[in-house]
Amino acid sequence: MDNIIETNDLSKDYGKIKAVQSVSIKVRKGEIYGFLGLNGAGKTTTIRMILGMIRPSKGSLKLFGKPITHGRQGPWDKVGYLVEMPYSYPELTVRENLMAVSRLRSLKGQGSVDQIISDLHLNEYEHVKAKTLSLGNNQRLGIAKALIHKPEMLVLDEPSNGLDPSGIVEIRELLRTQALENDVTVFISSHNLNEISKIATRIGIIHKGKLIKEIDVGNLNSALKKTLVVGLKNQEAASRVLQAKGISFTMNDDIRIDDREAVDHPEIINSLLTGAGYSPFLLIVEKEDLETYFLRIIEEVPC
């Protein structure tokens, strides 16, 4: 059993609305799979199907190699999860909320509660009622509930929502430790590629319910588009030189060339323009940022 999560043609329709369409994903043991998509792309619906909360309209899924049937008990003792915003019982304290999860998961004693309170730095708030917690601490409590039983698989829906920058780094490190040291498989959704690329080993992009791309994070760098940015005093004249050589470009405040050879060898463009009497004052290779890459990928998909 190499695949901890395996979905085949997973689909969900709400009347005429196709929320998720034929999503097939395989997540291997110990992998951190980033599930990326805009709001309403189908991330949460997919996650709810994986967790047996929603019946798929079509397709099948397996967790730990065993088929998951909606309404039947799954291997939930091995799974920790946080779906959408974290909500806890407002009238209970942080400790009581964690005790509730601990009992429903048949964990013995208070050891697991003490441990997770300490791991997630909730000591200061353990006797505070959940209704008075800040959004960030509520998120922390939600993650604590997902981790309390030391799961083999974690399903997290936008876990960094509401956290401050240090909280985001802390959660990222915590999840990375879980995956590396405890061999926990993590399925994490986000709409922020920049954030997800710092933690995931593989990324799947979902758009309008369809899984449109899967990419290993190691290959992400080479997939980013590069552009040669040329700054000149006389752009009009210089552009005619480039046109004459058949080099395509766009022109606004500067000249931008996407041509692969020009990007890899900017000295050729420099020589060409300088030779024609138009020396650039700026010549820089700009790498596409992750957000732009993400938006480009989803814009390229015909819908």
Added chain:
Amino acid sequence: MKNIFASLNIELLKIYRSMIFWITIGVAIFFSMMIGLMMLLVLYPDSLPPGILKTKVDLAGLTAEWPMYIGLNEIAAGAIGMVIFGFIVSWVFGREFNDRTVKDLLALPTSRATIVISKLLAVFLWCILINIIIFTLGILIGFAIDLPLWSFDLLPDFAKVFSITTLLSLLLCSPVAYVASAGKSYLPAIGFVVLCMGLANFFGNVGLGAYFPWAIPLLYTGAVGTSGQLPMVSILIITGTALLGTIGTILQWKYADQNR
């Protein structure tokens, strides 16, 4: 079984910590005191100045004595009990959807059926406590205002009618749990309770109370129609309603899409 106790324990903690628990206790105490006050006014009619209240007390046709007082408490157990029980079960099931905490209960080693059953058990315990308060306060207030014609022989019958009325009202909790679960909020369930109480009054007054589940406890206490033994058909109807409600709620939790 162990999971049921764990789940029940959590449900009871949630109830005990909630404001609504204390509100229902307050409502039960308030109604007991109101019945006592009504008896006190009947007992001392001359203490009231002439006016609407005095006229109402005179027209009520009540006699200030234990048998009448016990009858009023039995009606309260049926009518008020059913409304309070309805609100309680609406809250216990509906709040999971309103507070969006339901998703934390769906992918656990504890089955959804166990969670539903433990919630119903918690509702039963809460409702029984409410009626124990109404029963105990009823007796204490009766003694406090020194009602005439007390006899220990009244007590077993009072306890029996009170217990059966409580049980009949409890049987009607599960359909409300289903409406709260299917409606994914406590509001549709509260609406359902209000509708059923209205229909119970209607069916009771047109002589069909024995066939409408929500009229049956009222029929038994004499709040609608005439009190007395329930026909077997009523017992079957109310038991069937309870079973359908329980099964429906479990199926709803197990098989319906949970989007909240």
